[in-house]
Amino acid sequence: MTQDNSILLHLQSLQLPFSNPWKxxxxxxxxxxxxxxxxxxxxxxxxxxxLRKLGRKKKYLSEAWKDTKVENGILGKKLRPALLGIAKQSCPDVKIQKLQEQLDKLGTCLSPSSTSSENLESVGSNTGFLDSSRGRLRFSLLYHKEQLELLLTVLEATGLPSRGSADSAVRVRLLRQGSSHIAGFQCLIHEWQTQVVKNCRKPAFGDQFICSLKEAELEKSAVKLEVKHFDKYSRHTVLGEVRVSLSKLKASQSMEFYEELQKTTKDVVGEVLVSLKCLPISQRIEIGLLKVKTASVCRSPDKNVYARIDISCNRHKQKHQKSSPRARAAVIIFNETFLFHLTEPVAKDCTILVSIYEMSSRVRGSCRQLIGQTALEKRSPSKANDHWTLMIQSSQQPVAKWHPLLL
Structure with missing residues (x-):
């Protein structure tokens, strides 16, 4: 007990070394x-x-912006900065009010009644600019009346659209109106091609072509010039064409032309007789190549003609088949059939492409030249579609029909 009392007395004697103000x-x-x-x-x-309230407001405005973008389409991109400016404000009522004002302005812009004549004129000028963006072609024509020769000089092309490192060239065809029951029938007289100019949007060619042509044939003849881009890794791209009637020429007087490139069109240069036979059980189609009529002036016995058949069904292309070569004549008789197996039923969308080529019979490995093509499609409303419908109706029986050859 005496020890405990001594401890308590010792603790009571302990005091902080600070005064009361410090404490x-x-x-x-x-x-x-x-x-x-x-x-x-x-x-x-x-x-x-x-931050939680601001997150809720941003989510609400983002949903409103999405709805506005869906309704506005392309013009939604133009309204996006305005909507973002509204989202930065603090009062949600002001945001909704300004958003509604923007939507009202957009509806006024989209209404047909607000379209003025100035806007229509500007659209027309833009369309003209797009049409002229194909480029222009400069060339000259000279007809020597004494020699009965036509001289064509391809000078240059300007304003061609840039397509990477594509190379440019000009293909020239001399056409003459032929006597046939087919509307727009043309006879191919000559065909040339200029040199290839590499990596240039303003290629200068300077190629000259000469051919014999009677003065009486000038009225029915025309020159077709096609500017195209060459690409060694893909197909060649035709940029546009220029057509000039030779009836405008004056004897022994050179005429220079600087024309805009127009959209390319095909010419009817012949006919082909094709038969179709449907085999629905085995999902096959039998294509018969019977006759081909051409109107080319050059009928050399050294030239052979063969046909190539390509077929595709629902973008699935079958392996092509070729016919045996025939001698070049006004009427070429083939009488050959080609059988194709289809992965889809014949009633599906299919395309049959018949291409007629010409090549030399003496020179091996010579370059082929396209005479004409015809496409038989189920999709397009034309004579080819009628032919396809007749084939489906007369199952397992061949149906023959004439189709124009286009070049």
Whole structure:
């Protein structure tokens, strides 16, 4: 007991080495730190609540922007900065009000009654610019009346659209109106091609072509010039064409032309007699190549003609088949049939392409030249579609029909 009492007396004797003012000062400073901590905590909680409200507002405005973009289509891109500016404001009522004003303006712009004549004129000028963006071609024509010769000089092409590192060339065809029951029938007299100019949007050619032509044939003859881009990794692209009637020429007087390139069109240069036979059980189609009529002036016995048949069904292309070569004549008789197996029923969308080519019979490995093509499609409303319908109706029986050859 005496030991415990001594301990208590010792503890009572212990006192802090500070005076009372210092003690109260330290206590007040501690209370101040607690208050500062409470203030910081409340401010952080208020900021968290504001961020939650702002997130909800942004989500609402983003949904409204999506709806507006769907309704506005292309013009939605133009309204996006305005909507983002509205989203930065604090009051949601003001945001909704300004958003509604933007939608009203958009509806006014899209209404047909607000279209003025100035807008229509500007659209017409843009269309003309698009048409002229194909480029222009400069060439000259000279007819020597004494020698009965036509001289054509391809000078240059300007304003061609840039297609990477494509190379340019000009294909020239001399056509003459032929006597046939087919409307727009043309006879191919000569065909040339200029040199290939590489990597140039303004290629200068300078090629000259000469052919014999009677003065009486000028009225029915025309020159067709096609500008095309060469690409060794893909097919050649035809940019446009220029047609000039030779009836405009004056004897022994050179005429220079600087014409805009127009959209390319096909010419009827012959006919082909094709038969179709449907075999629905085995999902096959039998294509018969019977006769071909051409109107080319050059009927050399050294030239052979053969046909190539390509067929595709629902973008699935079958392996092509070729006919045996025949001698070039006004009427070429083939009488050959080609059998194709289809992965889809014959009633599906199919395309049959018949191409007639000419090549030399003496020179091996010589380049082939396209005479004409005809396409038989089920999709297009034409004579080819009628032929396809007759084939489906007369199952397992061949149906023959004439089709024009286009070049």
């Amino acid at each position: 109260y000062g330290i206590l007040s400073f501690a209370i101040l730190l607690v208050l500062v901590a409470l203030i910081i905590l409340t401010r952080q909680m208020c900021q968290c609540q504001k």
